[in-house]
Amino acid sequence: xxxxxxxxxxxxxxxxxxxxxxxxxxxxxxxxxxxxxxxxxxxxxxxxxxxxxxxxxxxxxxxxxxxxxxxxxxxxxxxxxxxxxxxxxxxxxxxxxxxxxxxxxxxxxxxxxxxxxxxxxxxxxxxxxxxxxxxxxxxxxxxxxxxxxxxxxxxxxxxxxxxxxxxxxxxxxxxxxxxxxxxxxxxxxxxxxxxxxxxxxxxxxxxxxxxxx
Numbered sequence: 001x002x003x004x005x006x007x008x009x010x011x012x013x014x015x016x017x018x019x020x021x022x023x024x025x026x027x028x029x030x031x032x033x034x035x036x037x038x039x040x041x042x043x044x045x046x047x048x049x050x051x052x053x054x055x056x057x058x059x060x061x062x063x064x065x066x067x068x069x070x071x072x073x074x075x076x077x078x079x080x081x082x083x084x085x086x087x088x089x090x091x092x093x094x095x096x097x098x099x100x101x102x103x104x105x106x107x108x109x110x111x112x113x114x115x116x117x118x119x120x121x122x123x124x125x126x127x128x129x130x131x132x133x134x135x136x137x138x139x140x141x142x143x144x145x146x147x148x149x150x151x152x153x154x155x156x157x158x159x160x161x162x163x164x165x166x167x168x169x170x171x172x173x174x175x176x177x178x179x180x181x182x183x184x185x186x187x188x189x190x191x192x193x194x195x196x197x198x199x200x201x202x203x204x205x206x207x208x209x210x211x212x213x
Contacts, residue, residue, distance in 0.1 A: 011039075023038055037135060048089065052083045073141075075139070099119060099137075100134035102143060102146065103119065106146065109148075120132055124146065126146055126147070127142065128147075
């Protein structure tokens with residue numbers, strides 16, 4: 001049975017705080033599920049850089065042209081770039097060419113995680129061929145042939161109508177301590193006594209007598 005080769009190498013220091021923070025930002029930005037996906041992208045980038053360093057030392061124009069054509073076909077570099085541009089590539093350049101990122105950038109998904117779900121469930125095709133791998137590196141020629149199922153595309157979120165709540169009647173402020181409660185009771189008694197005194201002072205209205213015919 002053939003032994004599968006590892007696609008990435010583990011870093012020398014795995015518990016470095018700066019790298020952990022950077023990986024968290026990249027995972028949330030690109031919708032990655034595992035740190036392994038970042039390590040694979042690092043390994044691909046390392047291979048391109050090593051090849052560029054070898055060609056700088058060998059100065060072989062034919063091999064250099066093959067490498068530059070391959071990178072331009074993948075969309076990592078523009079035509080007419082040099083080996084120095086290969087050394088300036090970053091992990092984000094590799095992640096930008098993933099199928100998951102391109103589907104999200106095209107507006108076919110509401111988020112990178114939604115784009116990943118569409119790909120895994122088989123709703124994304126390239127030139128009529130179903131692709132179920134979010135990490136698939138898309139060529140420049142294939143970018144215009146990406147087709148997403150129209151029924152599964154992200155729908156615009158509906159804005160919920162705001163219902164205004166009726167204004168509640170203002171409740172009288174409750175006394176904070178016993179002293180204020182006593183003052184409130186005495187004021188209420190004084191008002192009641194004043195109201196009774198005013199009612200007694202008013203003369204009673206005389207009722208009109210019925211005139212006998």
